[in-house]
Amino acid sequence: MTAATEPAHRQLGMTDDEYQLVLDVLGRSPQPAELAMYSVMWSEHCSYKSSRAHLGRLPSEAPWVVVGPGENAGVVDLGDGWLAALRIESHNHPSFVEPYQGAATGVGGILRDIFTMGARPIAVWDPLRFGELDDARNRYLLKGVVAGIAGYGNAVGVPTLGGEIEFADRYASNPLVNVMALGILEREQLVLSAASGVGNVAILLGAATGRDGIGGASILASASFDEESGAKRPSVQIGDPFEEKKLIEACLELYDRGLVVGIQDLGAAGISCATSECAAAGGMGMDVDLDAVPVREADMTAGEILMSESQERMLAIVEPSAVDEVMAVAAKWEVAANPIGTVTDGGRLRVHQGGELVADVPAASLSDDAPEYRRPSSRPDYLDELWAAGLDVAPPADAGSILLQLLDDPALGDRSWIYQQYDHQLFLNTVVEPGHDGSLLRIKGTTKGLAVSTDGHGRRCYLDPRRATARLVMEGALNVAVAGTRPYAVVDNLNFGNPEKPEVMWQFIETVAGMAQACELLQIPVIGGNVSFYNETDGVDIYPTPVVGMLGFADPMPTEPPRLDRATAGMEIWLIGPRGEIDYAASAYARIVEDRLDGRPAAIDPIVGPEVIVTATRLAHRLPVMHDVSAGGLAVALAEIALASGVGFIVAGLGWDELWDESPHRFVALCAPEALPPLNVPATRLGVMGGDTLYFGEHGSVGLAVALETWRNALPRRL
């Protein structure tokens, strides 16, 4: 059946059952604009209909949580009236259609989630995944996405403090572009979205509305890619960082003057979403006049205006008496402001255009009555085989040449090609910049510090989503711990394939279980997240790819936090954490040297894991160099320190497999001779820093200069 002959609801990506549900809610058949609204609001992207039932398992409570999941961003208490807001989002499909604009508008969207809460956005992170770089298309996508993040983030004036990057064929037709943003605010600035107060005015702020991404959320992010996608492709959204910058300043001034009752950003589902959610959150209704919406193109239908995902727009709810002052503030910042609605009681969302009532629906029904699915799940058959296989002992070789092989990998090599294209210093908060484990920010005028890390590992999650996700939480926690902070809150971005496949649904459920387990162990609340399903192209699903955004908090923060580049000759090298376990499953060694992906990843240790993290946080306030052991194992962790500091090392007494093993809960710590304080976790003295050779005892060595050359060029030489 061709699109033309399909019934309207199917063309909008709505199933027959869902259409029936609309009929039940309305007690009549919907008008076109109403159908448009339901189709977007009930899309996977907006309604979480396949995931909601499971996300409830994630722990979201802690005494320091001010706003948990549900609002635009999670908010935690930093003491003395300071709050931090954190949120992560995906912009995968738009970035595949148009990498620069897709990534740029992804940054714009996540920033609005932050300043919608009343916070000034102070930093962005960008976890990225692409196909292998030997394919020109993937190089084009990587360059475009990085340029888009730089182009938008730098111009809007929010520094990008890190991210991560992975390459795998599974992402070739479905790259992952996740963006996370952090904001800080003082308690009295906190704003929520609820529209209370009958007669209050809804003012649309920002850019004019065009046919941007019509159906973007419902179609792009809620359906798989295939040949038809060309036809489905919504018109690409063009980011305007200048408009966003003005919007940020205007909104923050509105908050400072206490002029808004509630506010909501316009993202997926645009005006439909903002008006219905504001109204529903306040248990109210709203009358909306589409003729008052400034449009960029003539003759847009009501449905198009309601569904448009034009960027850089906000909806502010203000008391009638405040309207004039709001308009004045908007004018000062050269931001367009148009009253488009009034808050009503009775809970109905009534939309008018050209004098006609084009929509009249229960506001809450768009969000609350959305269908919820418990999709069937089943453990993939491929697992037994993969677990049975797997490398447990690597054939001994020359450690020097193996290390060079690893350092030449684009995901292990120097990533400064990426983060030097991002302003990562603006606001003068960046104490530890990208290039270390967690980036560390100070909050000026206080002794408080925030460390942030983003971590994902698609391959490991493919082998065992539950174990691997628990390990991601542990790795993120360790990354912020070695920056001297205590793991404080998590946001997660769950990137998965087609949820209508039981195997994918199983991966998803296992992932949530693993995240819940680790967060409970560490007593860290999950304060927000995002689910991106249908990352599938021509039937091939991506690896299950949860990305964990970890926020660490310290007060006081270390005055001289550990850095990879503070190593000097003579310092002792210690491995802190358990020894003996060897884990090659989804390790960099297995991938790069053996070209295999199999085995069962080690599980986290519920006792040792948390202890190692506590130890790391404590040590980071007194040691010059600390680095967690992750991709590439101990050898790469040591090499990263040597390369950053320009000093070689000599280590001895390690088994060959211990050089590459990636088992969890371990970090390297450097200190002056005899200076390591007593610890209640295992610690092994490995050797000393010095010379210009990376020397692994009997296993071999490599010169610092050649290692540096290889590591520096790993990414650029492939572009």
Place this chain on the structure above:
Amino acid sequence: MVFPGTNCERDVAHALRLLGHDTELVFHRHTDLSRYEAVILPGGFAHGDYLRTGAIARFSPVMTAVAEMAAAGKPVVGICNGFQVLCEAGLLPGALVANRDLAFICRPIHVRVENTTSVLTAGAELGQVLQIPLNSYEGNYVADTATLDALESGGRILLRYCDDSGGVTAAANPNGSARNIAAVANAAGNVAGLMPHPERAVESILGSTDGIPLLASIAAFAPLIGSPS
């Protein structure tokens, strides 16, 4: 000076406050700067850098007053985007175009002090090598040969990109700027523009304090900087 799209204004104010100076943020619609001893145009993306970087900001109401201060010999300094605005406004020669490699550059670079009589360098030493963060896409200084020669002979080139030991080499030129130029001044020396961000180098916890001599020079030029005259 705050234009729509400016984003380094708070950072500059923070840095000057650390150096003991009063500062006020002045919005671009103001027309009276008479109470100020010096004005700094901070970095950012005024008007989104649309059309041309600095092109639209130059017409902001406040720019007339800025030109008057410049003519009156008072300190006028443009940092990064502020430098671009001053060039567009004709208060400084030349222009800034896209970096040689067409990529945004955010990293610490080295510059060598070439002149010690300007508003920006009076407090620095000749030949001094400073490590200061660069943060720009359009930092590539261009001007015709006659202009460049005039700048040379007039001692109006204030800073040049160099390596960590002060060598002014092609390899040490991060963005392709003509003759490694990182900062220039007008003939009187009271109007200066520079590409790197001195305000990002005033605290050791952020990696460098080499920006201090430059920011301090502005104060030296204007003892009462920021405080009502």
Place this chain on the structure above:
Amino acid sequence: MKLRIDIRRKDGLADPEGVTTHRALQELGYTAVTAAHFGRTIYLEMEGDDHAAALAEVEVMCHQLLANPVIEDFEIEVVS
């Protein structure tokens, strides 16, 4: 042989640069201007004098590198 490639953003897509420039012209009092749009031009110098062949080759270059067909339209002409 010299060719000129005119590249314009597809109609209907936002053109922030055009909007901002239009506003600036308004502020400067050029009220007769009702809209401004931005485009890019690429001038190529090529060996040979077979116009048809050159046009065909440049067409390929545009799809491959010079233009972004997802959001841009382009026109190629031989100028000399």
Place this chain on the structure above:
Amino acid sequence: MKLRIDIRRKDGLADPEGVTTHRALQELGYTAVTAAHFGRTIYLEMEGDDHAAALAEVEVMCHQLLANPVIEDFEIEVVS
């Protein structure tokens, strides 16, 4: 009335976009291309139909705002 303004970097001044594009074309094997230069195009829609007057006014706009005479040359034409 529609006008079109072609703006080009003055000869002799750095044109990084042109240089980089030329290099990229070389790497892609388009060796017939001997040089590439970049320009910007601004399309204006204006009220009225007095071409001469419009051209004169846009000329002023270019000197004042749309082009940077220090580094750019421009040409204006009425396209409709």
